[in-house]
Amino acid sequence: MKHGRLRFLTGALAPALVLHVVFVLSPYGQAFYLSLTDWTGVAGEAHFVGAGNYARLGGDSLFLDAVRNNAVMLVCVPLVTIALGLFLASMLHLGGRSGRSGIRGAGAYQIVYFFPQLLSLVVVAVLWQFVYNPTNGLLNGALRAIGLGGLARSWLGDPQLALPAVMAVLVWSSVGFYMVLFSAAIDGIPKELFEAALLDGAGGWATFRKVTLPLVRDTVQVAFVYLGIAALDGFAVVQVMTVGPGGPDGATEVIGLSLYRNAFTYGKFGYASAMGVALFFATLTLAVLALRSGRKERLELA
Amino acid sequence: MKRFPVHVAMLLWGVVTALPLLWAVVSSFKTDNAILNDPWSLPTDPQWGNWARAWGEASIGRYFLNSLVVVGGGLLLTMLLGSLVAYALARYEFRGNRLIYYVFVAAMFFPVFLALVPLFFVVQQLGLLGTYQGLILVYTAYAVPFTVFFLHAFFKTLPTEVAEAAFLDGCSHGAVFFRVMLPMARPGLVAVGIFNFLGLWNQYLLPLVLNPDPDRYVLAQGLAALSVSQGYRSDWSGLFAGLTIAMLPVLIAYVAFQRHIRAGMTAGAVK
Numbered sequence: 308m309k310h311g312r313l314r315f316l317t318g319a320l321a322p323a324l325v326l327h328v329v330f331v332l333s334p335y336g337q338a339f340y341l342s343l344t345d346w347t348g349v350a351g352e353a354h355f356v357g358a359g360n361y362a363r364l365g366g367d368s369l370f371l372d373a374v375r376n377n378a379v380m381l382v383c384v385p386l387v388t389i390a391l392g393l394f395l396a397s398m399l400h401l402g403g404r405s406g407r408s409g410i411r412g413a414g415a416y417q418i419v420y421f422f423p424q425l426l427s428l429v430v431v432a433v434l435w436q437f438v439y440n441p442t443n444g445l446l447n448g449a450l451r452a453i454g455l456g457g458l459a460r461s462w463l464g465d466p467q468l469a470l471p472a473v474m475a476v477l478v479w480s481s482v483g484f485y486m487v488l489f490s491a492a493i494d495g496i497p498k499e500l501f502e503a504a505l506l507d508g509a510g511g512w513a514t515f516r517k518v519t520l521p522l523v524r525d526t527v528q529v530a531f532v533y534l535g536i537a538a539l540d541g542f543a544v545v546q547v548m549t550v551g552p553g554g555p556d557g558a559t560e561v562i563g564l565s566l567y568r569n570a571f572t573y574g575k576f577g578y579a580s581a582m583g584v585a586l587f588f589a590t591l592t593l594a595v596l597a598l599r600s601g602r603k604e605r606l607e608l609a
Numbered sequence: 610m611k612r613f614p615v616h617v618a619m620l621l622w623g624v625v626t627a628l629p630l631l632w633a634v635v636s637s638f639k640t641d642n643a644i645l646n647d648p649w650s651l652p653t654d655p656q657w658g659n660w661a662r663a664w665g666e667a668s669i670g671r672y673f674l675n676s677l678v679v680v681g682g683g684l685l686l687t688m689l690l691g692s693l694v695a696y697a698l699a700r701y702e703f704r705g706n707r708l709i710y711y712v713f714v715a716a717m718f719f720p721v722f723l724a725l726v727p728l729f730f731v732v733q734q735l736g737l738l739g740t741y742q743g744l745i746l747v748y749t750a751y752a753v754p755f756t757v758f759f760l761h762a763f764f765k766t767l768p769t770e771v772a773e774a775a776f777l778d779g780c781s782h783g784a785v786f787f788r789v790m791l792p793m794a795r796p797g798l799v800a801v802g803i804f805n806f807l808g809l810w811n812q813y814l815l816p817l818v819l820n821p822d823p824d825r826y827v828l829a830q831g832l833a834a835l836s837v838s839q840g841y842r843s844d845w846s847g848l849f850a851g852l853t854i855a856m857l858p859v860l861i862a863y864v865a866f867q868r869h870i871r872a873g874m875t876a877g878a879v880k
Contacts, residue, residue: 315782316701319693320709323753326690329731330750331716337727348730395622398615410615418867419623422630425859425870427811429829433836433852437636437845438629445632448648483626487871539720543813547833563722563814571818576726583723590720 342580353577360581370582372557373565377539380474380561381593385534388478389527392485395420397515399486400493417490420483428480432547435476439463439548463549466558473559476544477537485530492526493519528597535593539586542567562586630856637663637849644845656846663850671824672831673854678741679816679827680809683748687805688798690749691756696786696794698757699764700772710761716754725818732819739822747815752805759804763797764790803870810859828855 342360346353364370399413423431438445439462447459462472496519504514520527542563546552553560553568562582570579636644637659638652664670698710728747729738737743767790775789791798813829820826826834832855835848863870 319697323690323694326750334724334727338723427829443648570726587723
């Protein structure tokens with residue numbers, strides 16, 4: 308039995324561990340080292356340059372554009388998505404007659420809202436490229452149809468509008484998922500609390516602010532971390548959808564796109580790795596900040 | 610009185626969500642001329658030729674099959690290896706157990722972009738660049754950490770009595786896992802399986818870097834390439850048809866299994 312146990316454990320763990328070390332751990336480890344070299348892909352031709360790549364990042368105007376755009380996305384995308392998701396989820400539950408039973412057709416709304424979440428971001432990006440098309444796109448077509456043709460724009464071609472247009476796509480593709488997530492969290496709130504609020508004469512808004520929001524705070528926090536990580540990416544949508552790619556005048560450049568271009572178009576593998584390390588620390592900071600702020604808020608509640 | 614604006618708001622977002630999707634499906638039946646001149650019109654006589662052109666000439670059919678092979682292989686391997694690791698770590702005590710768990714789970718918190726450059730060279734040096742096997746192995750390696758994390762918690766909650774009885778009856782460790790524990794873990798396997806399937810099916814960055822051979826493009830890659838090349842040839846109807854072919858199977862499967870799928874996807878996020 309003892310012998311069989313060891314053999315089983317080895318068989319269960321070894322294959323996955325080998326894959327993990329070869330394809331996950333070793334690349335992550337190498338990336339940190341590569342970021343300190345000037346490697347261009349030729350075996351044995353990597354020279355140690357210390358923090359040189361990182362110093363160059365500070366003077367790379369396209370990379371700084373990317374950092375600025377990711378920062379804007381990091382603020383806007385989670386805020387708008389969570390606000391819309393929370394709004395729709397609480398409407399779904401609280402819009403009903405008794406104040407908690409949910410509105411008619413709630414099931415159908417959930418099905419439809421969730422659609423975009425199932426599609427690859429590439430499919431979403433190709434689709435919205437058409438929606439935004441200035442001459443025969445859905446958006447300008449709709450504006451012209453309702454007599455607002457004056458508002459028709461070249462959405463992805465205008466440096467002022469390109470980034471908001473990209474962010475709108477990211478919000479569109481994720482609202483449904485977070486609506487369902489928040490909806491599940493609201494389902495978990497004891498019904499008595501809503502009834503008590505109703506008896507106390509609380510309106511819809513007061514109930515939302517005083518009962519729903521504090522009790523789904525943990526879920527909202529998780530949503531912030533996930534959406535933040537997605538906003539620090541944005542690669543697929545930008546690469547497929549915007550001209551260049553990267554938009555007019557770098558208007559939609561993102562860190563991932565800079566990294567990809569420097570590595571696989573220019574062959575500057577050391578420099579690209581430095582961008583990867585910068586992105587890693589941004590992600591790490593985001594996660595730590597979100598989790599720490601959550602701990603403080605929970606103490607205040609108690 | 611108060612319910613009316615609520616319905617309007619819900620309906621409005623429903624339209625915003627569904628309209629672009631419907632528009633793509635409708636446009637896939639129209640002629641290029643109709644798409645260009647009247648984006649809102651309905652097709653007068655359905656152009657099935659668009660679909661045939663997208664599937665054959667534009668290779669969407671081939672990309673679809675490539676996706677099936679790579680995602681199918683990656684999903685099977687991920688579920689097998691992931692459940693083995695999760696079970697071994699959740700149900701056996703040995704030195705280094707926690708360490709192995711954290712080594713797997715920590716990988717979930719690193720952005721894939723960080724690994725991208727070295728990963729390309731690792732795959733190249735193994736001679737796996739642009740092969741099905743290469744993509745399957747990499748997909749598996751990046752999907753296993755979450756699978757372990759999710760199923761580890763799941764195996765911990767399963768009762769121990771059944772497994773003990775099976776051991777007393779003389780079952781080997783492997784038999785207990787495959788015949789007793791794995792069937793008991795089915796709800797968890799379904800949830801994480803759905804989550805992994807969608808994640809792998811929609812993967813774009815990894816194949817873009819590791820799969821440069823156009824003959825082996827997966828659907829997302831093929832569609833992105835198509836949107837560039839069809840744009841030059843202005844075969845809009847073909848591109849809409851390709852887009853629809855890429856969207857429909859997932860949406861139909863979703864409507865059929867929507868409760869399971871939503872539960873699986875959200876379970877993944879709540880942890």
